[in-house]
Amino acid sequence: MQQYRELLQKNDQDVFNALSGEEARQKAGIELIPSENYTYPEVLCTLGSVFTNKYSEGYPGRRYYGGQEFTDTIEDIARERAKSLFRCEHANVQPLSGSPMNQAVYLGLLEPGDTILAMDLSHGGHLTHGAPVSFMGKLFNFIRYKTDPTDGAIDFDELRRISLAEKPKMILCGYTSYPRDLDYSRFKKIADEVGAITMTDASHYGGLVAADVLRNPFDFGFDVVTTTSHKSLRGPRGGMILCRKEFAARIDKAVFPGLQGGPHMNTIAGIAVTLKKAAEPEFKEYGRQVLLNASTLADELVKNGASLVTGGTDNHMMVLDTEKSFGINGKIAEELLDSVSITTNKQIIPDDPNPPLKPSGIRIGTPAATTRGMKEKDMVRLADWMLRILGNPDDKSLAASTKAEIEAFCSRFPVPGI
Template structure:
């Protein structure tokens, strides 16, 4: 961990809050699908002197002097991303996955253009056109969904909607869709209506890098993502495209949507990408998917509704409406958090409750796998989750499970 002696002296309040969060992460089990635990090396890079440096522009073409060392850091991040994903052009400056999407929209669309994207309650993301987000305020949005019987994207509906609304862009990708997208098929649908195809792989960057998930690079016109979920690099975003669109994308990020890049974050990306190039990362990604598959199977065996009947990736979407009709996603999140298991409430296909309440929970295995959880631990945790949802008022059970989670986490520390 970065040295915090100075912080403890200068600002004990912030120091204590950080220490409390460190203790929480060590003692609680993180099953939030969008979170992970980075290495000490990534932490050190992100807490480095690079936070002092302005570097508006791109390597070799900055608007500030003294950038020779940060140029090298950004070049390393780009080179490593190209090696991981097979991309022709990479921009590692977006501050988040949402800003990566913004960069692609600004590079290709005009206000009022139509975007065709996955409905939020069916697993989509705010930045794909939700009305509270800039994307839904600037663009005309039509949304496709999943088949209510199978839980899979309905590609026939997608093709019909594309023919009807003639979008300028079709977005694939999601924050709570447990299956792989058929990127080639979406690309064909986009080509049929002369639309761009943006594949947002925010949740599966690490799985793609490891070769355990379909890779849309080379198929989609643009690929965006987060760099901190399944890939364990510095928090932020990334855009990948071909040379034809490279200048437009770069200009849309800087100066179009951002000022100076956060070079300490870029350094964290470079380090995390370098770690993902090591052979052991593939084994890690395989375990993530295996753990999620086991989690889904255990839930199903215990009577929980699992959207699409399983998962192809790192997350399981649980629909509580049939098994626990009186229990909301918000209730479930609170019950589990009380014993040291963190998940997030989540909308499910056909949702009728508020997104602040929801009828489901999203459960992920990336962070738990990072700290060493394997099949035995995952099956135990999945069983305990169902026990708690079945008996939410059983204080003795809650106490027992809390102690069990403490022991599992102690046996698998994040930072030894």
């Protein structure tokens, strides 16, 4: 790999400088965006491999181009490992990312105009769960369920009432900013009552399901589970659709030729590597540590007066209400933490009165910090730094000294592959 870096430096200094700058940024700071992680060095190797050169439209044994001996091998390995790891009957590993992954499920199993019941976006749902600005939101009739404002739990009585009244063709659970595990048995019972397909978008927490530290929807009879291959799985940026056999043909056809052309075989090679890693005992320990770190960080923030949506977390993330806690919006909070090398993202809270680009909170997660080897005691320090900076937004001297502390601290925790 070093020879290629030297070649890049020689032939394109501008891109090399940006690459070097990003490496330095990742090493010097703490990554707390819950959807980001550091992938394995072996995955970086596959992404820069000769599989980048190969077109492989179709599926193993049914390609449109010749020369597919090794691409077929790689894709079959990835599919079999996914089926084993997630205890499912079929796996499609070709989706280019999370959004087309979810779109393929809707387009493969439903008809335009069909009703889908999904989580309200401000309560934790994702853009692909029917945001009005998305094409899926225009193509399908999305209706919403919310959480209980008193404790943040999903209101299943209201969810059942809506389902009985609207008769959705699909009930979708899963989240992008909901800090609790899900009761799949209750979703499944309501879906069966109205004859709906059950789908879980586990993009954020697929790695924690693989590690058996969060519930697996297939253990409760779910029909479809989608997950990205990066985030908590630590793989390359891609997506997977996992499903029961009866939906396999329709899902595959929706991915190709319905939405995509040639898959990115270098990414699929990286997914294969990732799934092998996720089946090893070390990954289960990693999953346990992600949850321990998240609960420690959440407890420490709450103990010191910060307000978290739902009051805490069951998973890898939490949502901090910065308006209630510090009197500042999430955009300002994100920028303040960025200035001291702590990376988070601004986040809407349930029924947020503020606009999406200046919302009332930030989203915080522990997968990336855990990948670097940080443990509970480090989360206590991290909480102290965050409280210090958010509680004193105008103190430039404090920010400067805190940034120096954080970057010295981070130097003790190597970033894999850098």
